[in-house]
Amino acid sequence: MSTPTAVPPTGRPAATVPAQGAAPSPADTPARAALRRARILVEPSLLGWIDLLPGELRRIARYHFGWNDAAGRPDRGLTGKVLRPALVLSAAEACGGRPEDALPPAVAVELVHNFSLLHDDILDGDTTRRHRATAWTVFGSPGALLTGDALLSHAFRVLADEGTPRAAAGVRALADATTLLVDGEHTDVGFESRGAVPLAECLSMSERKTAELLACSCALGAVWAGAPSERVAALRRFGHHLGLGFQIADDLLGIWGDPALTGKPAGADLAARKKSLPVSAALAADGSAARRLAARYGPVDPDGPPEGPERLTELADLVEQAGGRRWAEHAAAEHADRAASALADSGATGEAAAALAGLAELACRRDS
Amino acid sequence: MSTPTAVPPTGRPAATVPAQGAAPSPADTPARAALRRARILVEPSLLGWIDLLPGELRRIARYHFGWNDAAGRPDRGLTGKVLRPALVLSAAEACGGRPEDALPPAVAVELVHNFSLLHDDILDGDTTRRHRATAWTVFGSPGALLTGDALLSHAFRVLADEGTPRAAAGVRALADATTLLVDGEHTDVGFESRGAVPLAECLSMSERKTAELLACSCALGAVWAGAPSERVAALRRFGHHLGLGFQIADDLLGIWGDPALTGKPAGADLAARKKSLPVSAALAADGSAARRLAARYGPVDPDGPPEGPERLTELADLVEQAGGRRWAEHAAAEHADRAASALADSGATGEAAAALAGLAELACRRDS
Numbered sequence: 001m002s003t004p005t006a007v008p009p010t011g012r013p014a015a016t017v018p019a020q021g022a023a024p025s026p027a028d029t030p031a032r033a034a035l036r037r038a039r040i041l042v043e044p045s046l047l048g049w050i051d052l053l054p055g056e057l058r059r060i061a062r063y064h065f066g067w068n069d070a071a072g073r074p075d076r077g078l079t080g081k082v083l084r085p086a087l088v089l090s091a092a093e094a095c096g097g098r099p100e101d102a103l104p105p106a107v108a109v110e111l112v113h114n115f116s117l118l119h120d121d122i123l124d125g126d127t128t129r130r131h132r133a134t135a136w137t138v139f140g141s142p143g144a145l146l147t148g149d150a151l152l153s154h155a156f157r158v159l160a161d162e163g164t165p166r167a168a169a170g171v172r173a174l175a176d177a178t179t180l181l182v183d184g185e186h187t188d189v190g191f192e193s194r195g196a197v198p199l200a201e202c203l204s205m206s207e208r209k210t211a212e213l214l215a216c217s218c219a220l221g222a223v224w225a226g227a228p229s230e231r232v233a234a235l236r237r238f239g240h241h242l243g244l245g246f247q248i249a250d251d252l253l254g255i256w257g258d259p260a261l262t263g264k265p266a267g268a269d270l271a272a273r274k275k276s277l278p279v280s281a282a283l284a285a286d287g288s289a290a291r292r293l294a295a296r297y298g299p300v301d302p303d304g305p306p307e308g309p310e311r312l313t314e315l316a317d318l319v320e321q322a323g324g325r326r327w328a329e330h331a332a333a334e335h336a337d338r339a340a341s342a343l344a345d346s347g348a349t350g351e352a353a354a355a356l357a358g359l360a361e362l363a364c365r366r367d368s
Numbered sequence: 369m370s371t372p373t374a375v376p377p378t379g380r381p382a383a384t385v386p387a388q389g390a391a392p393s394p395a396d397t398p399a400r401a402a403l404r405r406a407r408i409l410v411e412p413s414l415l416g417w418i419d420l421l422p423g424e425l426r427r428i429a430r431y432h433f434g435w436n437d438a439a440g441r442p443d444r445g446l447t448g449k450v451l452r453p454a455l456v457l458s459a460a461e462a463c464g465g466r467p468e469d470a471l472p473p474a475v476a477v478e479l480v481h482n483f484s485l486l487h488d489d490i491l492d493g494d495t496t497r498r499h500r501a502t503a504w505t506v507f508g509s510p511g512a513l514l515t516g517d518a519l520l521s522h523a524f525r526v527l528a529d530e531g532t533p534r535a536a537a538g539v540r541a542l543a544d545a546t547t548l549l550v551d552g553e554h555t556d557v558g559f560e561s562r563g564a565v566p567l568a569e570c571l572s573m574s575e576r577k578t579a580e581l582l583a584c585s586c587a588l589g590a591v592w593a594g595a596p597s598e599r600v601a602a603l604r605r606f607g608h609h610l611g612l613g614f615q616i617a618d619d620l621l622g623i624w625g626d627p628a629l630t631g632k633p634a635g636a637d638l639a640a641r642k643k644s645l646p647v648s649a650a651l652a653a654d655g656s657a658a659r660r661l662a663a664r665y666g667p668v669d670p671d672g673p674p675e676g677p678e679r680l681t682e683l684a685d686l687v688e689q690a691g692g693r694r695w696a697e698h699a700a701a702e703h704a705d706r707a708a709s710a711l712a713d714s715g716a717t718g719e720a721a722a723a724l725a726g727l728a729e730l731a732c733r734r735d736s
Contacts (some may be wrong), residue, residue, distance in 0.1 A: 022395050056554055122513075123513065143554060146491075149520065150551070152517065153520065156543045157543035159539075161535040161540065164533075165532075171535075173524070175522065175525035178518075179421065179521050182425065183421075186515075190424070329477065
């Protein structure tokens with residue numbers, strides 16, 4: 001079947017990727033080494049695929065990922081944490097595969113993740129991400145929206161590049177995860193116009209919006225290594241708990257994180273009345289702090305003046321006094337434990353297992 | 369690999385599809401019979417897949433396709449022409465396959481087509497489609513945008529449902545067509561803020577935005593029937609010319625079509641300063657009509673009053689006087705001829721070939 005674009009061998013280094021130090025640092029933990037290896041392996045392949053996109057979409061995608069600035073000049077390179085690709089590669093390795101053989105799913109999950117970021121930033125009206133102006137603020141909403149569409153379509157192109165049964169199985173798994181991710185985002189957007197959201201609904205939303213793609217990343221790595229279905233399922237469960245812990249940690253950062261580290265304005269989640277997990281836990285609590293929070297957490301008047309930092313600090317303090325912060329820190333630690341237990345069930349041992357265990361710790365217990 | 373949703377056998381009839389008359393009418397042309405058969409075969413399968421979408425996305429999708437009204441009550445059913453599925457099924461049949469075996473690609477191309485409609489309507493600000501309020505006006509832009517995302521992801525899920533090499537090849541072809549479609553839409557949006565657009569750029573945009581998916585539909589039908597690559601290529605070429613003729617005919621309807629038949633407001637393309645093909649051909653011409661058109665076809669002042677029907681009629685008359693209408697009618701007929709020639713190259717004979725020939729005629733020579 002004729003196809004309109006030439007296909008680069010996945011993983012072939014592109015000449016224009018900024019050089020990355022490949023020598024391990026003595027202080028590396030297995031998790032940090034896995035993230036660094038993922039970046040080294042995935043960035044050239046990802047860029048090679050992005051460069052197959054047509055004209056203006058390529059320019060917007062190169063900006064979004066961090067390879068170019070708004071004017072198209074070289075920038076500092078891939079800005080994301082590459083957590084999802086690292087999970088794919090380490091899960092493949094933990095199942096006896098070679099990480100470099102699992103590049104197609106590693107690239108594909110990063111494409112889906114970034115498709116969702118492009119669309120989320122439009123829907124949420126977020127103006128900065130990773131310390132840079134979001135793509136829609138630079139190129140307009142149509143450009144960012146359509147580039148997101150192209151990244152999603154491209155993700156399946158990458159996965160199906162080899163015509164094997166595992167490629168088709170990968171497409172199915174990634175498509176299902178994407179549909180749930182999109183549904184989670186839709187639920188999240190709907191939360192903003194509601195008062196309180198039951199904690200169970202909020203957890204279900206986070207499972208879909210965040211945990212599914214992380215679970216799928218682990219499963220894809222295992223599938224690519226030819227693992228039996230029980231091992232795939234155990235690594236999927238590992239990724240699910242890692243993902244929930246990750247979202248909870250992210251929600252904590254969204255309230256108490258240092259903007260210099262998170263790359264997002266302080267209190268943005270509170271200003272948008274996000275029903276994040278600490279907030280939902282606080283609203284579900286008894287006591288005067290919870291009641292006061294509920295009274296102040298109604299929809300924002302879009303025509304009113306923007307809320308000052310004092311107001312956002314007051315909201316954050318109420319979430320903490322009502323127990324939302326304590327609940328979230330405990331829940332994140334619990335998901336880290338459950339991830340460790342699923343990892344043990346998977347039978348993974350050695351360096352790859354240590355890397356996966358470390359990635360779960362990093363994801364769930366980030367300093368907030 | 370575990371997946372979060374159960375998979376319906378593609379093509380299993382869903383009980384809730386409104387009954388459709390299956391008996392052929394004596395006045396049926398082969399093309400109309402092919403469209404009717406496509407609707408009968410594809411609608412239950414498509415609805416079955418849509419019903420696997422989660423909650424609110426399913427509700428929006430059911431509205432968009434026409435199965436439900438805005439309140440969720442049964443509506444008149446699938447509103448689209450199902451041209452793309454009909455091409456898939458007839459191309460498969462023309463290559464010796466059974467149409468019902470080609471349901472996965474038939475459903476997939478309709479999902480991609482409708483993903484693009486949902487996003488286009490948001491980007492273009494269109495408020496009606498197929499005589500109904502567009503999804504974003506009913507459910508809001510976030511809901512329509514995310515439902516579009518889910519339809520795109522779902523299209524690849526359907527294609528990959530069988531884990532065969534042809535499934536992976538189908539995913540690759542559909543992903544490439546989708547990326548080009550999205551790029552074409554991006555180019556089209558960019559045209560609105562430009563004065564004149566060279567006709568060649570306009571044709572290139574239409575190739576990407578419209579012809580690629582129609583070409584891909586024909587190719588997928590042939591691939592599903594196990595056709596050799598030369599036949600696939602000939603049917604792809606057939607779909608390409610059908611697609612260009614279709615877009616030109618659509619552009620003619622966008623200026624001179626009867627709103628009662630097109631389901632769109634009269635002159636909407638002119639009001640939006642679309643650089644459609646008749647307009648670009650007119651602007652590229654010599655003479656006073658072309659010059660007067662150029663002087664009046666600058667960007668619309670978004671804060672100015674809406675243009676009245678007299679102003680839009682004046683623009684349409686200038687396009688006609690400058691030769692834009694004549695050029696387009698001639699070009700559409702030429703693409704119909706080239707489609708017929710590619711169809712002959714494909715070696716297709718019999719009823720399926722007659723249906724394909726008729727579909728090209730219908731697409732390229734619609735009354736404008």
